[in-house]
Amino acid sequence: MTGAAAAIAALVDRRLTVAVAESLTGGLLVAELIGVPGASAAVLGGVVAYNTELKATVLGVDAYLLAEHGPVHPEVARQMADRVRSVLAVGGVPADIGLSTTGVAGPDPQGGQQPGVVFIGIAFGSTVTALRLDLSGDRQAIRTGVVSESLARLNEMLNEMLTGA
Incomplete structure (x- = not known):
């Protein structure tokens, strides 16, 4: 089972929804998720905020933070993952999980x-985390x-x- 298929199965099984905010991945992440049959039961949608200003105006990322530190x-x-849940609310109900990507593809x-420096954000409930990745390869890799x-x-x-770990 692919990573996307496993995620969709787990989301559907737990009756959870996800919303995605992407920058450097340009929609690839949400496309991977919605490529799985049955994804509509769990995936609310995605926002591609490739331009830095859109991270503030569409997703509500703090403009001062962006000006001070940049988009990476x-x-x-964290803010992208947290705020996309409400931005893509359906019927006033925000997504349970927010997932975001921002970084440099080169x-x-x-x-x-440098290219390969990436941050992934995950928001669930009041827990909002970010993970740094240091990847190598060309832009597509x-x-x-x-x-x-x-x-x-x-x-x-x-x-x-599921395991309560």
């Missing part, structure tokens, strides 16, 4: 960060790696919920 920062990933550095790692982290969280 753990707090940006080939050039951005905001003082980095973007694909971020999708794989994002799904792996989502599945870890869902498995921990």
Whole structure:
């Protein structure tokens, strides 16, 4: 079972929904999720906020944070994951889980960060975390790696919920 299929199965089984906010992955993550049959029972949608300003205006990421630290920062990933849940609320009900990606795919550095520096954000309930990845390879390899790692982290969280770990 692929990472996306496992995530969808776990989300559906637990009656949870997910909303995705992406930057460097440009929609690849939500596309991977909705490529799974039955995904509509769990995936509310995705926002591609590739431009830094959209992270503030669409997702509500703190503009001062973006101006001070740039878009490749753990707090940006946390805010993206947290806020996309409400941005993509359906019928006034926010998503249970928010998942976000922000980083540098390359080939050039951005905001003082080298290609391969990525932050994944995951928000569930009041817990909002960010994970730093340091990936290597070309632009496509980095973007694909971020999708794989994002799904792996989502599945870890869902498995921990099941086992109570």
